[in-house]
Amino acid sequence: MAEQKISVVIITKNEEKHIEECLESVQWADEIIVVDSFSTDATVEICRKYTDKVFQREWTGFADQKNYGIELSGCPWVLSIDADERITPALKEEITKAMQNDRFAGYYIPRKNYLNSRWMRYAAQYPDYQLRLFRNTARFDGREVHERVTVNGPVGYLKEPMVHCTYQNLDQFVEKINKYTCLEAVERLKKNRDIPIYLFLYLPLRKFFSLYIYRKGYKDGVLGLIISGLAAFYVFLELAKAWEKKNLTN
Numbered sequence: 001m002a003e004q005k006i007s008v009v010i011i012t013k014n015e016e017k018h019i020e021e022c023l024e025s026v027q028w029a030d031e032i033i034v035v036d037s038f039s040t041d042a043t044v045e046i047c048r049k050y051t052d053k054v055f056q057r058e059w060t061g062f063a064d065q066k067n068y069g070i071e072l073s074g075c076p077w078v079l080s081i082d083a084d085e086r087i088t089p090a091l092k093e094e095i096t097k098a099m100q101n102d103r104f105a106g107y108y109i110p111r112k113n114y115l116n117s118r119w120m121r122y123a124a125q126y127p128d129y130q131l132r133l134f135r136n137t138a139r140f141d142g143r144e145v146h147e148r149v150t151v152n153g154p155v156g157y158l159k160e161p162m163v164h165c166t167y168q169n170l171d172q173f174v175e176k177i178n179k180y181t182c183l184e185a186v187e188r189l190k191k192n193r194d195i196p197i198y199l200f201l202y203l204p205l206r207k208f209f210s211l212y213i214y215r216k217g218y219k220d221g222v223l224g225l226i227i228s229g230l231a232a233f234y235v236f237l238e239l240a241k242a243w244e245k246k247n248l249t250n
Helices: 019-025 043-047 061-070 089-098 170-190 199-214 222-247
Strands: 007-014 031-036 054-056 076-081 107-110 111-116 131-137 155-157 162-167
Touching: 007 019, 007 043, 007 061, 031 043, 031 061, 043 054, 061 076, 089 107, 162 170, 170 199, 170 222, 199 222
Parallel strands: 007 031, 007 076, 031 054, 107 155, 111 162
Antiparallel strands: 076 131, 107 131
16 A cells, blocks of 8 residues: 655644644654744744745634645645644554555544643543544534534544643633633524523533533542633633623624
8 A cells, every 4th residue: 555645734823832842743744734823923933944834824713724724735644733732653653554544534533631741631531532634635614613624434533642732821721711712602602592591500510510520520639620610611701701792792
């Protein structure tokens, strides 16, 4: 069987703190494509040390930016990763073998989520599978956040995890909560559904108990309690922002 080639696609915006380690972890790829949204830090300069395929375009949403990168791909396989993710040597070997399998059009990859240097094994829902390895005919949907990729064929699962340097500290966690709940609120409003008062209690509590009890977040100790509580707050804040936009915005 002929050797399969792979393109790595990364979207960036002011990722100078993360991008170099990410690029180091995928130097083995046949092609690295970076789609940058006019970073104002050193992101672009760092990327150009690793690849000459750095493209800048205005931000048009997570899915659209990633699809633009896929369309620039010249390889039959694509690995889509974020600047704060890392591919381990063991995962690289598994990816190389997986691409030789004609049965699948894509693969889910498990992900280990970290807060600083602490692996959030339970509260972050490990193995937290992400569909990131796929043939270049796949495309992401048009959602504003938590975009999903659709592949043309069956998918498999890899065993080796990628590393996700999710947050450096809780301040960063809260900043991302504020950013992403704005996007989630817009998605909720697109569905044009009512937001009855009981949802403000039911959905956050369901999220908390799902992570802390069902997913055994309590085994992560105090960190598990904190992450579960912040995840519940995320849901509450998304609902509050959607309600505000629908009822208080002129």
